[in-house]
Amino acid sequence: MKRFLGFLLVGIMTVSLFGGYVQSASKWAPEREIEFVVPSSPGGGSDLNARTIADLAQKNKFSPYALMVVNKPGGSGAVSFAYMNTKKGDSHTLMVLHSGQAIGSYVNNWNVKVSDLTYIGTVAFDELTLGVKKDGKYKDIKSLLAAVKRQPRSIKIGGSQRGNSDHLSFELINKYTGSEFTYVMFNSSGEVMSALLGGHVDVGIFNPMECIGQVAAGEVIPIVTFAKNRLTGLFKDAPTFAEIGYEEIQVTEVRAIAGPPNMPAAAVEFYEDMLRKITETDEWKQNYIEKNLLVNNYLNAADTKEYHEKMIDVNIKTFKEVGYLK
Amino acid sequence: MENLQLLWMGLETACSLPNLISAIFGAIIGLVVGAMPGIGSLSGVALLLPLTFKMNPTTAIIGLAALYYSNMYGGSFSAILLNIPGDSPAVMTALDGYPLARSGRAGAALSTAICSSFIGGTIGIIILTISGPILAKWGLAFGPAELTLLILFAMTSIGWLLGENPSAGLVATAIGVMLATIGVDRCLGQERFSFGSVNLFSGVSFIPLVIGMFGFSQVIDMVVNRITYSNTEIQKVTLKQSMLKGKELKGITPTAIRTGLIGTIVGVMPGAGATAASFISYIMEKRINKNREQIGKGALEGVAAAEAANNAAAAGAFAPLLTLGIPGGGTTAVLLGGLMMWGLRPGPLLFKENPDFVWGLISSMYIGNIICLLISFACIPLMMKVVKVPSAVMVPVISVVCVIGTYTVNNNMFDVYLMIVMGILAYFMKIAKIPAAPLLLAFVLTPMFESYVRQAFDISDGSFGIFVGSNISKTLLALTVLFCLAPVVMGFIKKEKTSVDSAAIEN
Numbered sequence: 137m138k139r140f141l142g143f144l145l146v147g148i149m150t151v152s153l154f155g156g157y158v159q160s161a162s163k164w165a166p167e168r169e170i171e172f173v174v175p176s177s178p179g180g181g182s183d184l185n186a187r188t189i190a191d192l193a194q195k196n197k198f199s200p201y202a203l204m205v206v207n208k209p210g211g212s213g214a215v216s217f218a219y220m221n222t223k224k225g226d227s228h229t230l231m232v233l234h235s236g237q238a239i240g241s242y243v244n245n246w247n248v249k250v251s252d253l254t255y256i257g258t259v260a261f262d263e264l265t266l267g268v269k270k271d272g273k274y275k276d277i278k279s280l281l282a283a284v285k286r287q288p289r290s291i292k293i294g295g296s297q298r299g300n301s302d303h304l305s306f307e308l309i310n311k312y313t314g315s316e317f318t319y320v321m322f323n324s325s326g327e328v329m330s331a332l333l334g335g336h337v338d339v340g341i342f343n344p345m346e347c348i349g350q351v352a353a354g355e356v357i358p359i360v361t362f363a364k365n366r367l368t369g370l371f372k373d374a375p376t377f378a379e380i381g382y383e384e385i386q387v388t389e390v391r392a393i394a395g396p397p398n399m400p401a402a403a404v405e406f407y408e409d410m411l412r413k414i415t416e417t418d419e420w421k422q423n424y425i426e427k428n429l430l431v432n433n434y435l436n437a438a439d440t441k442e443y444h445e446k447m448i449d450v451n452i453k454t455f456k457e458v459g460y461l462k
Numbered sequence: 463m464e465n466l467q468l469l470w471m472g473l474e475t476a477c478s479l480p481n482l483i484s485a486i487f488g489a490i491i492g493l494v495v496g497a498m499p500g501i502g503s504l505s506g507v508a509l510l511l512p513l514t515f516k517m518n519p520t521t522a523i524i525g526l527a528a529l530y531y532s533n534m535y536g537g538s539f540s541a542i543l544l545n546i547p548g549d550s551p552a553v554m555t556a557l558d559g560y561p562l563a564r565s566g567r568a569g570a571a572l573s574t575a576i577c578s579s580f581i582g583g584t585i586g587i588i589i590l591t592i593s594g595p596i597l598a599k600w601g602l603a604f605g606p607a608e609l610t611l612l613i614l615f616a617m618t619s620i621g622w623l624l625g626e627n628p629s630a631g632l633v634a635t636a637i638g639v640m641l642a643t644i645g646v647d648r649c650l651g652q653e654r655f656s657f658g659s660v661n662l663f664s665g666v667s668f669i670p671l672v673i674g675m676f677g678f679s680q681v682i683d684m685v686v687n688r689i690t691y692s693n694t695e696i697q698k699v700t701l702k703q704s705m706l707k708g709k710e711l712k713g714i715t716p717t718a719i720r721t722g723l724i725g726t727i728v729g730v731m732p733g734a735g736a737t738a739a740s741f742i743s744y745i746m747e748k749r750i751n752k753n754r755e756q757i758g759k760g761a762l763e764g765v766a767a768a769e770a771a772n773n774a775a776a777a778g779a780f781a782p783l784l785t786l787g788i789p790g791g792g793t794t795a796v797l798l799g800g801l802m803m804w805g806l807r808p809g810p811l812l813f814k815e816n817p818d819f820v821w822g823l824i825s826s827m828y829i830g831n832i833i834c835l836l837i838s839f840a841c842i843p844l845m846m847k848v849v850k851v852p853s854a855v856m857v858p859v860i861s862v863v864c865v866i867g868t869y870t871v872n873n874n875m876f877d878v879y880l881m882i883v884m885g886i887l888a889y890f891m892k893i894a895k896i897p898a899a900p901l902l903l904a905f906v907l908t909p910m911f912e913s914y915v916r917q918a919f920d921i922s923d924g925s926f927g928i929f930v931g932s933n934i935s936k937t938l939l940a941l942t943v944l945f946c947l948a949p950v951v952m953g954f955i956k957k958e959k960t961s962v963d964s965a966a967i968e969n
Contacts, residue, residue: 183795184802187799187803191803205508207508208664214646215645215663215664218663218664219664292920292921318921318923320606320917320920320921321916321917321920322913322917326732326788326789326795326798327732329786330602330732330782330786331605331606331917333602333786334602334604335602336605336606336607336921337921348807348809349787349808349809349810349811349812350786350787350809350810352807352809353811355809423805427805
């Protein structure tokens with residue numbers, strides 16, 4: 137077994153040697169493997185996002201060293217934020233930043249806020265939808281709203297985690313439709329799907345990519361989306377909230393990348409560039425964006441910062457209005 | 463019948479050269495990764511996943527799946543030989559495996575682990591082949607309330623069933639529960655008992671805890687009590703001697719079949735996983751096995767129960783993944799990510815849209831299990847050398863393995879200190895005759911329990927009614943009450959009897 141381990145090590149070293157990358161003399165580039173933190177369990181939207189980026193960076197040699205994806209779930213993302221805070225000034229640690237966590241760091245008052253981290257870039261926008269089971273009691277949004285008006289707190293909506301966009305979209309429904317739904321928090325969208333299919337909750341909040349397999353099979357019906365415009369493909373029959381008369385209910389999630397506090401500017405520049413190149417590849421557009429019904433929208437570090445600050449303001453206001461925040 | 467035809471078709475896919483190589487490669491890596499403390503199937507699969515992107519999806523999944531289930535074989539090796547369970551499903555294996563190794567029967571323990579892994583795994587795959595989709599649908603019936611009760615059932619049984627003294631077991635369970643509450647609360651994101659330390663913010667990690675409590679406390683014990691392996695001089699270990707005798711094989715087979723069935727069922731449930739499977743099976747065997755008195759002190763049946771169950775659970779976990787596109791645990795969640803990256807769409811249509819892929823994988827699992835069996839047996843003579851190493855060498859070696867195994871998880875020295883502290887704690891617990899296993903199991907189950915309870919109350923709007931809302935809940939609740947009361951009643955009867963006996967002796 138020892139000899140085998142030896143071979144394995146030599147093999148790994150050889151492979152990493154062949155990651156031939158010509159380093160230009162002036163610009164900074166990573167000097168070792170980059171730790172790429174995912175603040176949630178494997179298999180979710182953030183995880184897929186990170187793994188796609190890591191894969192494309194390696195395949196296209198956009199980075200001389202591999203991005204090693206590490207899952208650090210817990211506390212709706214607070215654990216990863218705290219971890220990033222221990223890496224102050226480090227150039228070899230990145231994190232997938234989902235708008236849910238950016239908001240959550242303020243709404244749930246974590247020790248480390250998103251503004252402590254270094255914004256690097258935005259890679260995609262993601263929509264949200266409500267899904268019901270095909271043989272469930274409710275088949276469309278209107279009957280769902282009517283039912284909850286008749287019997288408040290009788291309908292359970294499952295979402296993953298709290299103080300994030302799943303939770304926000306739930307609060308927005310309650311607020312603007314004047315209904316009283318119940319929110320059930322799960323740890324991941326996979327758990328929400330299990331609970332929905334098992335009949336333990338009535339409605340699930342999903343990103344399109346999190347439920348597309350079930351939608352394609354007809355097991356889950358998307359009844360409404362939180363998008364600005366109607367989605368296409370399998371989701372084309374689901375109206376937006378604006379279409380049914382609730383213009384205020386609109387939520388879009390952002391998938392961005394952040395570094396630890398005080399990440400050196402040269403490193404930020406390198407990763408900005410890497411992300412831009414990745415989002416321009418055909419494979420990214422076809423195999424990631426299109427397949428998962430995302431919107432391709434690259435933003436650089438400065439724009440990402442501005443976008444997030446605006447978004448956080450709006451969210452804090454909403455959570456305050458609904459009384460979740462004091 | 464249709465399934466059999468598809469299976470046959472899949473067998474052709476699985477037997478193609480690249481797929482066979484992939485399965486063998488996956489099996490070997492899985493064994494190594496499983497045997498190394500600190501790295502489990504989750505990190506193994508996650509590390510190898512990026513290497514598979516350029517492969518044909520079927521070849522890739524065959525290799526990764528082989529890694530996953532052969533990891534369950536490998537996990538038993540270090541548990542039996544070093545008393546360090548490589549991963550949480552192997553905790554129960556160490557309970558009987560290590561005492562067996564110490565009494566000079568390491569070969570028999572290893573053979574038992576391998577044979578029952580094979581039996582359990584095969585049962586899991588057969589069930590997956592015949593009734594995967596039905597089983598996965600059935601697993602969905604386990605909602606938060608049912609899962610809460612399942613975990614509660616498991617937790618109430620541990621204290622009473624492990625160790626001779628139930629109150630010592632309860633103390634250990636309580637310590638485990640308390641350790642598990644350290645860190646950010648999973649429901650609201652609030653900090654608990656972390657005293658402002660970033661290292662405690664994400665809670666106590668499992669690996670330092672388990673390596674400390676099993677491996678490092680062993681080192682302390684060996685040094686303090688100058689334990690040397692007896693009968694290692696006379697013991698000449700060959701593969702032939704490691705083979706089980708007919709009678710022993712007869713003893714473990716029914717155990718392996720029973721726990722294989724239970725393991726598969728638990729593996730199918732969302733989130734329960736191989737740890738809960740090995741654990742529930744072990745407890746059941748401790749109750750009903752003919753040799754139950756010996757289980758926990760060094761019985762082949764104990765090893766068989768744990769190993770058959772965790773392998774079966776690994777196979778069962780594929781049912782919801784393939785038929786519904788829902789991962790049951792950490793490792794299958796990574797595999798789900800893999801499916802998406804290979805360009806497949808996980809979900810109910812996978813069986814229809816990609817029959818080659820699904821049936822190729824299922825067929826390969828039959829072959830992979832045989833490969834694991836053969837490779838593991840081939841490793842026995844090599845591993846048996848570990849038993850012959852004198853304590854003077856063994857102590858520093860185990861210490862190094864403990865430190866490195868702990869450090870590699872998060873590259874964090876804090877974990878190493880934590881491991882040492884836990885080792886010292888475990889050593890004193892051993893002196894006080896408080897068993898360590900209930901502590902570890904409570905530690906693993908508590909976070910799950912907390913999440914499920916919260917979800918159940920969210921669903922029921924705070925009403926306890928949800929816990930008697932379904933037949934599954936009622937059954938689990940009844941079993942829990944039965945398990946809680948049984949030892950009390952039995953103890954009462956026993957007491958009566960012994961007091962009569964001792965009275966007789968005094969006279």
